[in-house]
Amino acid sequence: MLINCIKKYFFKKKTLVISNYSKDSSRLDIGIGTEFTESELIIYDGKIKIGNYCWFSLRNQIISNHSVLIGNYCIVARDVYISDTNEHPLNKHMRRKQTLDLLKIGISPDRNESLGAPVIIGNDVWIGERAIILKGVNIGDGCVIAAGSVVTKSFPSNCVIGGNPARLIKNIET
Numbered sequence: 001m002l003i004n005c006i007k008k009y010f011f012k013k014k015t016l017v018i019s020n021y022s023k024d025s026s027r028l029d030i031g032i033g034t035e036f037t038e039s040e041l042i043i044y045d046g047k048i049k050i051g052n053y054c055w056f057s058l059r060n061q062i063i064s065n066h067s068v069l070i071g072n073y074c075i076v077a078r079d080v081y082i083s084d085t086n087e088h089p090l091n092k093h094m095r096r097k098q099t100l101d102l103l104k105i106g107i108s109p110d111r112n113e114s115l116g117a118p119v120i121i122g123n124d125v126w127i128g129e130r131a132i133i134l135k136g137v138n139i140g141d142g143c144v145i146a147a148g149s150v151v152t153k154s155f156p157s158n159c160v161i162g163g164n165p166a167r168l169i170k171n172i173e174t
Contacts, residue, residue, distance in 0.1 A: 019043065021108075027064075031072065036060070044111040046084060051123065056080075063087065065111045071123035071141065082133045085116035122157060142172060 031052035046064030051072035117136030128147035146162025
């Protein structure tokens with residue numbers, strides 16, 4: 001059962017919930033000076049690595065069944081969702097079986113039956129409020145992701161991206 005692997009950590013009266021279903025502590029690496037406010041990290045069979053001096057505002061969620069890597073000095077506004085997995089299979093029969101297994105006999109879904117790909121977020125990235133970053137995305141250093149963006153593809157360093165789906169808004173002069 002999954003219930004026994006949830007841990008809460010407190011950073012200056014701010015809560016970080018870590019659900020490490022792999023039970024392997026080496027799958028989570030949080031750099032020095034990084035702070036969270038009411039955020040959740042969910043690790044299935046993947047890993048989450050967050051660099052130094054990152055700041056996560058309220059109610060962020062990071063889900064990994066593969067790999068989520070976040071660089072140094074990143075700012076993540078409130079209600080941001082980052083996931084390297086669909087979490088559920090596309091096949092409706094498999095989804096139904098997994099749902100019934102969970103509801104009737106308590107067997108958790110096999111996250112490896114869903115599609116996924118690593119997420120890489122570079123250094124000095126600012127992710128705006130309620131942005132969504134999905135599987136297989138690589139965000140270059142120094143990018144700014146506009147609030148409410150849905151990022152489904154990769155972007156190079158030093159650019160502003162936004163929209164649904166996200167697109168290049170402009171390059172940032174460095």
